[in-house]
Amino acid sequence: MAILDLVNAGEQPPASKRPAAGDEEDGSREYYCRRGVRHLSDTGITRLPGNYVLPASDRAADEYSPSLIKLPVVDLALLRRGPEQRAAVLRTLDAACREYGFFQVVNHGVDRADVAAMLDVARRFFALPQREREAYMSPDVRAPVRYGTSFNQVNDAVLCWRDFLKLACNLPLVDCVDSWPSSPPDLRAVASGYAAASQRVFMEVMEAALEALGVAGGEVMGDLRKGTQMMTVNCYPECPQPELTLGMPPHSDYGFLTLVLQDDVAGLQVMHDGDWLTVDPLPGSFVVNVGDHLEILSNGRYRSVLHRVRVNSKRLRVSVASFHSVAADRVVSPAPELIDDEHPRRYMDTDLATFLAYLTSAAGNHKSFLQSRRLY
Numbered sequence: 001m002a003i004l005d006l007v008n009a010g011e012q013p014p015a016s017k018r019p020a021a022g023d024e025e026d027g028s029r030e031y032y033c034r035r036g037v038r039h040l041s042d043t044g045i046t047r048l049p050g051n052y053v054l055p056a057s058d059r060a061a062d063e064y065s066p067s068l069i070k071l072p073v074v075d076l077a078l079l080r081r082g083p084e085q086r087a088a089v090l091r092t093l094d095a096a097c098r099e100y101g102f103f104q105v106v107n108h109g110v111d112r113a114d115v116a117a118m119l120d121v122a123r124r125f126f127a128l129p130q131r132e133r134e135a136y137m138s139p140d141v142r143a144p145v146r147y148g149t150s151f152n153q154v155n156d157a158v159l160c161w162r163d164f165l166k167l168a169c170n171l172p173l174v175d176c177v178d179s180w181p182s183s184p185p186d187l188r189a190v191a192s193g194y195a196a197a198s199q200r201v202f203m204e205v206m207e208a209a210l211e212a213l214g215v216a217g218g219e220v221m222g223d224l225r226k227g228t229q230m231m232t233v234n235c236y237p238e239c240p241q242p243e244l245t246l247g248m249p250p251h252s253d254y255g256f257l258t259l260v261l262q263d264d265v266a267g268l269q270v271m272h273d274g275d276w277l278t279v280d281p282l283p284g285s286f287v288v289n290v291g292d293h294l295e296i297l298s299n300g301r302y303r304s305v306l307h308r309v310r311v312n313s314k315r316l317r318v319s320v321a322s323f324h325s326v327a328a329d330r331v332v333s334p335a336p337e338l339i340d341d342e343h344p345r346r347y348m349d350t351d352l353a354t355f356l357a358y359l360t361s362a363a364g365n366h367k368s369f370l371q372s373r374r375l376y
């Protein structure tokens with residue numbers, strides 16, 4: 001038994017909820033990967049199984065009494081209201097991307113009812129019987145639909161307290177939607193409407209970010225218009241010992257920007273000046289963060305920042321993260337406008353296909369992929 005398994009070893013689902021004889025071995029890592037944490041939480045366990053217990057050095061240090069930060073707010077309505085207001089918003093956006101790598105977007109034009117419907121259908125999907133959810137499980141990181149658990153369950157040394165549904169949203173969207181879950185019956189309509197809205201907001205914010213960086217956006221925006229979008233619907237159920245584990249480990253995101261829709265339960269934490277700060281969920285807003293591809297394109301001016309998710313014992317949390325980038329084989333490089341004697345090129349070229357290949361052999365947490373692309 002591994003050392004980690006000795007901590008809290010022995011906590012298993014009550015007999016009534018255990019798999020029938022001949023099913024996976026009860027309490028094995030494989031069992032937990034197959035069943036996920038929603039199922040485990042529903043069994044009413046009171047102690048965390050050893051597979052989820054992080055070494056003390058990787059746990060969140062403090063008691064869970066998060067001090068909430070308000071991220072810089074980017075108001076998209078002001079972006080459209082004449083050159084002066086646009087310039088002021090661009091300054092806010094630029095400062096947020098350099099200092100935090102994170103900001104919140106308001107007045108984004110996505111209907112509140114559509115946002116609420118997305119969170120609602122997400123909750124209903126994770127409340128479906130386990131067998132229905134399991135049908136979408138796949139170990140293939142390139143699958144157009146993938147239900148699973150943990151962060152990168154094949155390579156995670158310790159499992160994370162998260163279940164997810166990943167939906168590829170590449171264009172034309174109709175080609176992807178048919179492979180998405182058919183239950184709940186409104187999932188395809190609600191999630192495809194939300195995905196299209198999220199792509200619109202992404203394009204508007206990305207155009208502003210390129211303008212703020214002083215980069216000619218034509219080619220990049222053209223590539224993004226034909227690019228990739230992956231939507232991850234996250235479920236972090238109530239956890240019996242949240243201080244021993246995490247919903248997601250510290251990681252950065254691969255793409256240009258990620259748009260995160262969170263419900264009203266706090267959990268997302270951002271690394272800033274060496275401290276973990278909890279993002280205050282601002283109702284109706286999207287949290288937006290810079291991904292590795294934008295850090296590379298900006299030659300390091302914008303920061304793809306580590307973030308992680310804490311869980312709690314009282315309320316299930318749902319979030320929807322939408323990752324946007326160029327097509328998988330399209331090369332991402334530092335913009336020539338941002339390279340000079342004072343700012344030599346800091347990153348090698350990369351592409352999404354290389355990142356996906358990397359994920360099959362590494363956990364992909366921390367900023368390990370981005371570090372592998374750094375020249376100095």
Ligand SMILES: O=C(O)CCC(=O)C(=O)O
Nearest residue numbers: 232234262268309319321
């Ligand atoms: O659940 C969240 O708030 C953040 C999710 C996230 O970081 C991710 O999906 O990469």
